Amino acid sequence: MTIAIIAHDGKKAEMVQFLHQHKDILQSKKCNLIATGTTGQKAKEAGFEVEALLSGPIGGDAQIAALVAEKKVNLVIFFRDPLAKHPHEPDIFMLMRLCDVHNIPLATNPASAQLLLNGL
Numbered sequence: 001m002t003i004a005i006i007a008h009d010g011k012k013a014e015m016v017q018f019l020h021q022h023k024d025i026l027q028s029k030k031c032n033l034i035a036t037g038t039t040g041q042k043a044k045e046a047g048f049e050v051e052a053l054l055s056g057p058i059g060g061d062a063q064i065a066a067l068v069a070e071k072k073v074n075l076v077i078f079f080r081d082p083l084a085k086h087p088h089e090p091d092i093f094m095l096m097r098l099c100d101v102h103n104i105p106l107a108t109n110p111a112s113a114q115l116l117l118n119g120l
């Protein structure tokens with residue numbers, strides 16, 4: 001089970017907190033984590049094993065979108081910051097669109113991510 005984790009800057013602390021809160025389920029389901037660059041770095045600093053790709057604004061979302069299209073990702077947890085502007089918005093929409101194209105579960109806030117993890 002490969003889970004992609006992505007968080008905008010205003011949501012990175014929430015992502016780390018979410019990972020801590022769900023450590024047991026992530027371990028018991030043998031989840032591999034992949035992430036955009038800075039999100040992955042923060043998760044690593046918090047003690048999680050994560051494969052960090054490029055940072056979002058320079059192509060990280062696009063890399064994860066490509067993995068979604070290749071069915072190499074089973075679940076995407078993307079804590080978006082709806083109150084901030086993002087120069088790479090086209091990449092963000094591409095990622096979300098490809099989740100829908102390929103029927104890959106996508107959670108964009110902690111409440112929905114929790115429901116998805118509980119359903120694993």
Ligand SMILES: O=C(CO)COP(=O)(O)O
Pocket residue numbers: 006007008009035036037038039040054055056057060061086092
């Ligand atoms: O920009 C992002 C998602 O759109 C996240 O990228 P970083 O994890 O590199 O900050």
